[in-house]
Amino acid sequence: MRENHQTIYLDNAASTRLDPRVLEKMTPYFLDSYAVATSEFAYSMGIEAREALESARTELAGYLHAQPGEFVFTSDPTESTNLAILGLVRGTHGPRRRLVTSRIEDFPVLNTFKYLESEGFPVTYLPVDSNGFVDRERLRQAVSEETLLVSIQHANQEIGTLQPIGEFAAISKAQGAFFHTDATHTFRRVPLDMTALPVDLATVASHTLHGPRGIAGLFLREGTPLKKILQGGFQERNLRPGTENVPGAVGFARAAQLMTEEENEEIRHLRDRLQDELLRRVSHSILNGDRTQRVPQNANISFRYVEGESITLQLDFRGIAVSTGSACFSKSLEASHVMLGIGGDHERAHGSIRFTLSRFTTAEQIETTIGAVAEVVENLRRISPLGKDQGER
Amino acid sequence: MPLPYSEKVLEHFKNPHNVGKLENPDGKGLEGSPACGDMVAVYIAVDPEDHKISDIKFESYGCASNIATGSIITDLAKGKTLEEAKHISWKEASDALGGLPPVKAHCSVLAVDGLRAAITDYEERHGLIKDRVPTTEQEVTKRLKHVMNPLSGLDIVKTQLVTGVQVTEGRVTVQIGLAADHPFSNAIREDIQQKIERLWDVTEVEIRFEGGNSHGDPAR
Numbered sequence: 001m002r003e004n005h006q007t008i009y010l011d012n013a014a015s016t017r018l019d020p021r022v023l024e025k026m027t028p029y030f031l032d033s034y035a036v037a038t039s040e041f042a043y044s045m046g047i048e049a050r051e052a053l054e055s056a057r058t059e060l061a062g063y064l065h066a067q068p069g070e071f072v073f074t075s076d077p078t079e080s081t082n083l084a085i086l087g088l089v090r091g092t093h094g095p096r097r098r099l100v101t102s103r104i105e106d107f108p109v110l111n112t113f114k115y116l117e118s119e120g121f122p123v124t125y126l127p128v129d130s131n132g133f134v135d136r137e138r139l140r141q142a143v144s145e146e147t148l149l150v151s152i153q154h155a156n157q158e159i160g161t162l163q164p165i166g167e168f169a170a171i172s173k174a175q176g177a178f179f180h181t182d183a184t185h186t187f188r189r190v191p192l193d194m195t196a197l198p199v200d201l202a203t204v205a206s207h208t209l210h211g212p213r214g215i216a217g218l219f220l221r222e223g224t225p226l227k228k229i230l231q232g233g234f235q236e237r238n239l240r241p242g243t244e245n246v247p248g249a250v251g252f253a254r255a256a257q258l259m260t261e262e263e264n265e266e267i268r269h270l271r272d273r274l275q276d277e278l279l280r281r282v283s284h285s286i287l288n289g290d291r292t293q294r295v296p297q298n299a300n301i302s303f304r305y306v307e308g309e310s311i312t313l314q315l316d317f318r319g320i321a322v323s324t325g326s327a328c329f330s331k332s333l334e335a336s337h338v339m340l341g342i343g344g345d346h347e348r349a350h351g352s353i354r355f356t357l358s359r360f361t362t363a364e365q366i367e368t369t370i371g372a373v374a375e376v377v378e379n380l381r382r383i384s385p386l387g388k389d390q391g392e393r
Numbered sequence: 394m395p396l397p398y399s400e401k402v403l404e405h406f407k408n409p410h411n412v413g414k415l416e417n418p419d420g421k422g423l424e425g426s427p428a429c430g431d432m433v434a435v436y437i438a439v440d441p442e443d444h445k446i447s448d449i450k451f452e453s454y455g456c457a458s459n460i461a462t463g464s465i466i467t468d469l470a471k472g473k474t475l476e477e478a479k480h481i482s483w484k485e486a487s488d489a490l491g492g493l494p495p496v497k498a499h500c501s502v503l504a505v506d507g508l509r510a511a512i513t514d515y516e517e518r519h520g521l522i523k524d525r526v527p528t529t530e531q532e533v534t535k536r537l538k539h540v541m542n543p544l545s546g547l548d549i550v551k552t553q554l555v556t557g558v559q560v561t562e563g564r565v566t567v568q569i570g571l572a573a574d575h576p577f578s579n580a581i582r583e584d585i586q587q588k589i590e591r592l593w594d595v596t597e598v599e600i601r602f603e604g605g606n607s608h609g610d611p612a613r
Binding site for chain 1: 396406407409412414423430431432433434452453454455456457459460496497499500543576577579580
């Protein structure tokens, strides 16, 4: 395997490096207390596993100011979102059938709604403004007493824009609709207090917090009528069958505990340096997303006249890992729906680069990245037919 | 895991040959793909005596395979006659690069189209083109051979994705044997649209997706 410790990894929204302290906490549940989490009437190793699972659940629910019974473990944020949306649809039988979401949601939300659309549920996909915000008035108009569920993300996966979900949830609740939010990129990054937010369902992630993959959570407010979508045993209060991932749950809780406000401030500081310096040094560069209402770990900049996959590859040669919204980079050969959603402009998507920082990002790495990006963009612009003699083309 | 590009592609991407533009070129071509947003400009200088390409440059607003193909195709065309250069195919360029990933075919075919457009531009400017002929189903099919099937990297005609072509008084209908919700359907639609609608007598292009297969790689 390649030695990767030299890599400047700035694709932490995709996934993060496991913190060794998390691994340390998980190991005993692979090697010693490896039994399934049994009832309290079984053997001791199973009871230990049960206690570890429940204490992880209590801790994680605590960070949301929720009750332990309001937190379900799943295998991935994708599963959490499927369970939230499909589970609610299967668990309710009234006349409400309308669903509302935004155009810039991540694929789990978008494609679950598309799936339900094919079953005949009417779905409204709300547009967003140039910074990625859903318009309150439009949401108000879209939600009615026929609406079953509104799902609007807490922060965007590409441009980091933070939606005012408290307000959006209130608008939805006023019409009696349920409200789900995809908080994959915000849990433990920005405050999420479920006693203050009228949110019914929230998807939370471990693998974006230096926790393990293969585990995630779903907050569901007490009384939300959810029906399980996988068939099997009665685990997770009969909402999610399958052998409990005890080491995963323990690791998730430890990862959430390690993420502090101070750390997020440090990351924000590095992000600001990267963002401001690139915008200052590279001409014809535009910030994507809102300057202040955004998660601390995300910067996203479009460099005009150059293509994102070329930038990504050139940066990879220099040991820097980033991602792009360019069509050339995507498997479907389509430009990022988020970038198109905020501007409707292919060119902006074509040259967009997402940088997502982490606990392991250093000030030195940020300086190296700034220099490398400025150079790579300049080199590629020399090859480009665009942007040289304005007016000719 | 190694990168999906050959050493040769990476070499040409890192240090592309013949980059830039010619002042007062004898012919120039600009090709763009709305599907992926890439763009290539090719400039040629032609010896009026023997119609050989005496100098050639290119510029690229594109991804690695687009840049590498621009580099190799200009290498291949230099010194050739217009007739010879016209027949340099995407396959030859791809072979010279040690192969390109199938999904990248549509970005790299632009450089080939750019070269051909520069030659056509020269021919038009020098009165070497015959009169305009009405668009036929054959002509449409010929153009469709420049639309790549991202599933295989071969064109959509050869891979039998095109299930029908009709031309009626400027209206062109193309049937594609792929489900409308296939991950690649939008990219293919835009590419066809762009290649056909610029034919001088075409007023409308309709692309129908009529197939059952909606499977493919996840969207991103």
